[in-house]
Amino acid sequence: QVQLVESGGGLVQAGGSLRLSCAASGLPFSSYIMGWFRQAPGKEREFVSRISRGGGNTQYADTVKGRFTISRDNAKNTVYLQMGSLQPDDTAVYSCAAGTRIATNAGDYDYWGQGTQVTVSS
Numbered sequence: 418q419v420q421l422v423e424s425g426g427g428l429v430q431a432g433g434s435l436r437l438s439c440a441a442s443g444l445p446f447s448s449y450i451m452g453w454f455r456q457a458p459g460k461e462r463e464f465v466s467r468i469s470r471g472g473g474n475t476q477y478a479d480t481v482k483g484r485f486t487i488s489r490d491n492a493k494n495t496v497y498l499q500m501g502s503l504q505p506d507d508t509a510v511y512s513c514a515a516g517t518r519i520a521t522n523a524g525d526y527d528y529w530g531q532g533t534q535v536t537v538s539s
Contacts, residue, residue: 419443419528421513426533429503433537437498439513439530446494447471450516453487453498454523455509455535464521465511466498476521481507503537511535 425437439451452467466477466487475487486499496513511533514526 419515421515421528421530423511423513423530423533426511426535428536428538431504431537431539433503434499434501435503435535437500437511437513437533437535439496439498441494441496441513441515444515444528446515447491448517449527450519451487451489451496452514452516452521452526453496453511454514455507455511456532457506457509460509462512462523464523467519467521468496469519474519476519478521500535503535505537505539507535508537509535 420442423439429435453465454462455465456462468475468487468489472489484502489496513530515528516526518525
């Protein structure tokens with residue numbers, strides 16, 4: 418069956434960097450648009466970034482634009498989120514998702530990983 422497994426989360430000081438990975442299996446990875454979402458305590462899940470099937474088209478939430486970079490390696494069935502200039506407001510559980518549409522709405526994605534915790538200290 419389809420599995421999306423995130424890794425790379427942890428504790429980082431404000432201003433620091435972290436790279437998240439999401440390894441996919443059980444689906445034709447290169448046929449799917451991949452997205453990253455996050456959910457902070459007491460908050461709704463929000464869109465972070467997405468990347469097209471071939472990796473040539475990306476989109477970011479205004480809150481992370483210029484600080485985060487999404488990329489993918491279709492040969493490894495893996496999507497990445499490079500996070501820089503991290504701030505305490507970035508603290509959240511980060512999840513990857515696979516879908517067939519160019520979308521920023523979580524409901525438009527078909528498969529989800531379990532999430533990885535990112536904590537940014539001040």
